[in-house]
Amino acid sequence: VMExxxxxxxxxxxxxxxxxxxSDVAAREAYWRKRRDxxxxxWVVELDIxxxxxxxxxTITLG
Incomplete structure (x- = not known):
């Protein structure tokens, strides 16, 4: 998770x-959902590249 x-x-x-x-998918999702609250x-963007x-x-820091 990068911010x-x-x-x-x-x-x-x-x-x-x-x-x-x-690598704990449930913990990652819980983290961003708590942040979203x-x-x-x-914005949550998952990159699979x-x-x-x-x-x-x-893209993010130079944009």
Missing amino acids: RAFGPLGTTILVETGPADP RDPDL ASAERFAAE
Whole structure:
């Protein structure tokens, strides 16, 4: 689980968040659902592609 945040220099970065075991599907879903309760504008996007972290970094932080 990656989330956009502001880095120390004020630039946009991606940080790892979520459950301790990222392979726990139920924990991942519970995590984003809890976040969604607090932030109704939250977007949850699941990427099932090669180099998903790189794609997200290039798309989200540079966009």
